[in-house]
Amino acid sequence: MKTDFNFSNLLGTVYCKGNLVFTPDGASLLSPVGNRVSCFDLANNKSFTFSFAHRKNVARIALSPQGTLLLSVDEDGRAILTNFVRRTPLYNFNFKSKVYDLQFAPDGRHFAVATGRTLEVWKTPEFSRDREFAPFLKHRVYTGHFDTINRITWSSDSRFFLTASKDLTSRIWSLNPTEGFVPTILGGHKESVIGTYFSADQETLYSVSKDGAVFTWKYTGPKKNEIEFEDDRSDAVTSQERWRIVKKNFFMQGAATVKCATYHTTSDLLVVGFSSGIFSLYEMPDFNMIHTLSISQKDIDFVTINNSGDWLAFAASKLGQLLVWEWQSESYILKQQGHFDSINALVYTPDGQRVITTADDGKIKVWDITSGFCITTFTEHTSGVTACAFAKRGNVLFTASLDGSIRAWDLIRYRNFRTFTAPSRLQFSSLTIDPSGEVVCAGSLDSFDIHLWSVQTGxxxxxxxGHEGPVSSLSFASDGSSLVSGSWDHTVRIWNIFGRTQISEPLQMKSDVLSVAFRPDGRQIAACTLDGEVSFWSVEDAVQTSHVDGQRDVSGGRRIGDRRTAANSASGKNFNTICYSADGTCVLVGGNSKYIVLYDVDTGSLLKKFSVSVNLSIDGTQEMLNSKNMTEAGPIDLIDDQGEASDLEDRIDRSLPGASRGDTSVRTTRPQIRVSSVSFSPTGRSFAAASTEGLLIYSLDNYYTFDPFDLEIDITPASILGTLKRKEYLKALVMSFRLNEKYLIHQVYESIPAADIKLVVKELPVVYLSRLLTFIAKISEESPHLEFHLLWFEAVLSLHGRYLRGQAGRFGSELRMVQKCVVGIQTELARLADENIYTLDYLLCKPKSSKQGKSKTKLLMAPGSDESDEGDIQMNGDSPEDGAGWGGFSDSDGK
Known part of the structure; x- marks a missing residue:
């Protein structure tokens, strides 16, 4: 089994804190997610997360106007410069101070950084210079503000920029010394200035303050009464032009304060978000309100607008919401929200295309692996959802909750069709389902019994x-013959529930059993216990075959209050969750640690350790603690300094004493790193882990790494294309596989005629079969040539079927990917056919409107139908009932 899994995507969380950035084309949105950055492609309905990770949570991000360089800065001022197109980190830099805002100039040559009260302007790294040793060159430092700078705004010509500060003023700066220009201070606000913006002609400025005031500034001379007042003074100054307030407007939102604002110069739109979850859209300079909408119950932390001015993006950190709103049509382009609380369990669907997560907030979310978006959310549970399981047949999901109910969900109609309860009120913590989908079993921490329900009757x-302690974990064998249960009474029991006598075979452990799992073939059990051991038992003989001591492997990361090193600490030295790989050769385990460990079943050896997170904002991720952060009052990071905040709403303490889980905005302790559940994909090409940061996806399929296979010096892209031009298809395909560049394989693959597929596959060396099957399965998800892919599958399976069958263990993951691909094509075609049938039925049943449509309707009538039937359709475009809407015959997705 391959073990080179790499981080692929982050689901379950869409926004944590910081700012949002649209790409220059306005089709994608960048959002900070913890110590990573996610990109949401709104046009293609996909998302991905960059592989690099900061040391702490990302505070600010900025994208160059050309869309090539991404600059992200964490809470401590450490920045990472990334090639946005290739998703490759280029350079690390430290601004040595907390960054409050970061903006690129419109021409892309400079970027401005607000570090507290000072402003720094840096030159943008250039690609023209080869191997720059120090790509960050400081252009100039600007000082003058007396408090934190909130916002930076560049002028359209990149010569000037504005700064809005917490000291109630705004300032105008020039990038380079300009003749006749003097840095100007704009005062008059009574609260912190959220932002100051240029108009399109740069003759007008707009400033927005926290108390809801909008000032309009123009470069004019004094008014008449001001001139008379100046003439009366002995030290009168001659009348001169300067920036003056010409108009004052107020939002009038009661006790709500302004949290964020943005201005679109081309369309003169001012968008403001309030602490009440309401946003307003105004047309400047007349201050005409276009509309006001409530999108959240919590503060709107950030708002931005794309270059075309059509889409508005809003973010709310307290609820983890991310919204993209099209204000002209008043419709949502994107509406995503992560779990409000910690994720407890996850499970893959049988086809491997979706992941279901459950959390303490009582919600069940369905995530699409391909797009990375949440498809639907179930909220019927009234308490935390602790476990979930999928039936092997059909799209039926079962969940267990602390509200005392087991619910069955239909993932075709997206509804709860069955609810199971116990005679007494219990809080269920474990769940499993019979492979046939007929019997559901659940265990509780309150009772020591295992409850069984019939799915058909409820x-x-x-x-x-039989257990003398709470039941912590349940699992069914793949053939449904046995049920295994793990308990805190130091035993694992094997139950034969379908036999005449329900005999349980107890297997004695050394400590409390936390999780159990059946091997896919049903012949072996794996159990992890509180003492950090992973035990493997034979089902037939009820004998322990091997065990692994995982205390050293799982230990790592010190809590912020630990007085001992991670190696000597007793906490977190056990695994809480375990699962087998798809082929049953490996087990994946995780616990209250920053490591996920992969073991080989036969030898018990450690194959690989995956680090869940390096985010120092989460407790338990760093190996060594700094002694200077340990004071007499405890760790300095846990000392509450909220009472010293300048704003009243920041000084009010609404936190929960001692809470380490739940809403991150109302905690008095830092969140701790933990892995609550792990699961392998049915294809075996990826696995998912539910952690403190969200749902992490690790995959073997990563096309952004150069991984050649038996490469020679004469194999180049030019030689491959030359071979393809000479119609040497087999040689070109083998050369492209050896170079292993996706675009070249794709070009060669689609250039092979359909008539030559069988000949090419017949002569293809078997060493390339794995790469061919994997490539076709992946490319079929984004290519419209369905029949072409099926011809390749048919040729491979018919010509190399015996070899693949004999090497089932080697090609197991590839064959599961093929099965997933074929099932996906079948489902998509069936849905498309049903939709077209319904459209045809509607068109054929439309009432007759004119004689002109009779002759044209005959083409659509079924064979043997009567011409006198009222099935005519008017096809001319003169009527509002025009039948030219032939879009109904195509897929709604444009396929």
Whole structure:
């Protein structure tokens, strides 16, 4: 089994804190997610997360106007410069201070950084210089503000920029010394200035303050009464032009304060977000309100607008919301929200295309692996959802909750069709489902019994007694013959629930059992216990075959209050969750640690350790602690300095004493790193882990790394294209596989005629079969040539079927990917056919409107139908009932 899994995507969280950035084309949105950055492609309905990770949570991000360089800065001022197109980190830099705003100039030559009260302007790294040793060159430092700078705004010609500060003023600066220009201070606001903006002609300025005031500034001379007042003074100054307030407007939102604002110069749109979750859209300079809408119950932390001015993006950190709103049509382009609380469990769908997550907030979310978006959310549970399981047949999901109910969900109609409850009120913590989908079993920490229900009738079938402690984990064998349960009474029991006598075979452990799992073939059990051991037992003999001591492997990362090193600390030295790989050769385990460990089942050896996070904002991720942060009052990071805040709403303490889980904005302790659940994909090409930061996806498929296979010096892109031009298809395909560049393989693959597919596959060396199957399965998800892909699958399976069958263990993951691909094509075609049938039925049943449509309707009538039937359709475009809407015959997605 391959073990080179790499981080692929981050789901379950769409926004944490910081600012949002649209790409120059306005089709994608960048959002900070913890210590990573995610990109949401709004046009193609996809998302991805950059592979690089900061040491702490990302505070500010900025994208160059050309869309090539991404600059992200964390809470401590450490920046990472990334090639946005190739998603490759280029350079690390430290601004040595907390960054409050970061903006590129419109021409892309400079970028401005607000570090507290000072402003720094840096030159943008250039690609023209080869191997720059120090790509960050400081242009100039600007000082003058007496408090934190909130916002930076560049002029359209990149010669001037504005700064809005917490000291109630705004300032105008010039990038380079300009003749006749003097840095100007704009005062008059009574609260902190959120932002100051240029108009399109740069003759007008707009400043927005926290108290809801909007000032309009123009470069004019004094008014008449001001001139008379100046003439009366002995030290009168001659009348001169300067920036003056010509108009004052107010939002009038009651007690709500302004949290964020943005201005679009081309369309003169001012967008303002308030602390009440309301945003307003105004047309400047007349201050005409276009509309006001409530999108959240919490503060709107940031708002931005794309270059065309059509889409508005809003972010709310307290609820983890990310919204993209098209204000002209008043419709949502994107509406995503992560879990409000910690994720407890996850499970893949049988086809491997989706992941279901459950959390303490009582919500169940369905995530699409391909797009990275949440498809639907179920909110019927009234308390935390602790476990979930999928039936092997059909799209039926089962969930267990602390509200005392087991619910069954239909993932075709997206509804809850069955609810199971126990005779007494219990809080269920574990769940499993019979492979046939007929019996559902659940265990509780309150009772020591295992409850069984019939899925068809919803009736309680039986209660299995035998455990002397709470039941922590349940699992069914793949053939449904046995049920295994793990308990805190130091035993694992194997139940034969379908036999005449329900006999349980107890397997004695050394400590509390936390999780159990069946091997896919049903012949072996893996169990992890509180002492950090992973035990493997044979089901037939009820004998322990091997065990692994994982205390050293899982230990790592010190809590902020630990007085001992991670190696000597007793906390977190055990695994809480375990699962087998798709082929049953490996097990994946995780616990209250920053490591996920992959073990080989046969030898018990450690294959690989995956680090979940390096985010120092989460407790338990760093190996060594700095002694200067340990004071007499405890760790300096846990000392509450909120009472010293200048704003009243920041001084009010609404936190929960001692809470380490729940809403991050109302905690008095830092969140701790933990892995609550792990699961392998049915294809075996990826696995998912539910952690403190969200749902992490690790995959073997990464096309952004150069991984050649048996490469020779004469294999180049030019030689491959030359071979393809000479119609030497087999040689060109083998050369492209050896170079392993996706675009070259794609070009050669689609250039092979359909008539030559069988000949090419017949002569293809078997060493390339794995790469060919993997490539076709991946490319079929984004290519419209469905029949062409099926011809390749048919040729490979018919010509090399015996070899693949004999090497089932080697090609297991590839064959599962092929199965997933074929099932996906079948489902998509069936949906498309049903939609076209319904459209045809509607068109054929439309009432007759004119004689002109009779002759044209005959083409659509079914064979043997009567011409006198009222099935005519008017096809001319003169009527509002025009039948030219032939878009109904195509897929709604444009396929």
């Amino acid at each position: 009736q309680l079938l039986d209660s299995l007694s």
